Amino acid sequence: MQCxxxxxxCGADIQIRAGACGVQGxxxxxxxxxxxxxxxxxxxxxxxxxxxxxxxxxxxxxxNYELSRAQRGRALSPAELAGIFRSLEEAGADNINLVTxxxxxxxxxxxxxxxxxxxxxxxxxxxxxxxxALARIAPYVDVWLPDLKFFSPALSERYTGRADYFAYASEAxxxxxxxxxxxxxxxxxxxxLLVRHLVMPACTSDSLKILDFxxxxxxxxxxxxxxxxxxxxxxxxxxxxxxRTLTAREYRRVVGHALAxxxxxxxxxxxxxxxxxxxxxxxx
Numbered sequence: 001m002q003c004x005x006x007x008x009x010c011g012a013d014i015q016i017r018a019g020a021c022g023v024q025g026x027x028x029x030x031x032x033x034x035x036x037x038x039x040x041x042x043x044x045x046x047x048x049x050x051x052x053x054x055x056x057x058x059x060x061x062x063x064n065y066e067l068s069r070a071q072r073g074r075a076l077s078p079a080e081l082a083g084i085f086r087s088l089e090e091a092g093a094d095n096i097n098l099v100t101x102x103x104x105x106x107x108x109x110x111x112x113x114x115x116x117x118x119x120x121x122x123x124x125x126x127x128x129x130x131x132x133a134l135a136r137i138a139p140y141v142d143v144w145l146p147d148l149k150f151f152s153p154a155l156s157e158r159y160t161g162r163a164d165y166f167a168y169a170s171e172a173x174x175x176x177x178x179x180x181x182x183x184x185x186x187x188x189x190x191x192x193l194l195v196r197h198l199v200m201p202a203c204t205s206d207s208l209k210i211l212d213f214x215x216x217x218x219x220x221x222x223x224x225x226x227x228x229x230x231x232x233x234x235x236x237x238x239x240x241x242x243x244r245t246l247t248a249r250e251y252r253r254v255v256g257h258a259l260a261x262x263x264x265x266x267x268x269x270x271x272x273x274x275x276x277x278x279x280x281x282x283x284x
Contacts, residue, residue, distance in 0.1 A: 005133045006056035006103050007168045014104075021103035023054030026111075027073030029282040031084050033093050036278050038225050038267045040189035041095065041122060041145065048093025048119070050084060051280070052100050052108075057126050058161035059149075060235040061200070061242055063279055068100065072282040078110035085115050094188060095120040095143065102129050105137045112140035120190055127169035128162060134175055144176035144193045151209040159200075159239070170213060177218055194223045199254050200230055202241045207254045215261045223265040226255055229273040245274050 033046030053073030
């Protein structure tokens, strides 16, 4: 079967050869219960996080560079992946968190058909998605957790290799926003959408446009997360403007705009989020 899951529509049969995402079939490099996600995701016991190898984007600043470039990970069958979901659930995970799933979403859906966890399933995406692929896995997804990286085609082409990033990501987020929000009594997100945006050095004007779009696109009460954790990684050395962390002034500008627009809940990060603490050891 020729793969058309992501916007690249490379046509590879990833059971036989690697596609544009860099992987051949399902690969997983790590699964565990980190406490690092937003409070409604990590909640009390941690988010049962599964990191998939490969990616349809080529972000030059990727903090999981080895993983996104398919340099890490072990091949699994859908049945084996279902076993991982079960083990995380048995370990007390507050949800099952699928990290970078877009390029293998049909295979993940097969695993979820074998074992649908009783806890929420979180679809943790880079945002570069096709809505027809999202629609196929949607029956198994409780919480959508996409990034919205860039508004400008020039910036997204420079930093992700995809000039059409916002065109696809904005359509995907509108699709995801159709899912009604539902919360537990103690603040866990049970259903709906939480949108993330990583504020980048020298890109704050683009961040403001992202927020303006989200204000128009999202139902009132949709949670938004503004991440400050940018740390020079990946191929950053080729891009002088990315060879530094975010300034306090840059981050305040974006957070201030979000507050002025009335986003609530709004999740933010302290300067202590900068660094490599969020990067796990790839042990598969």
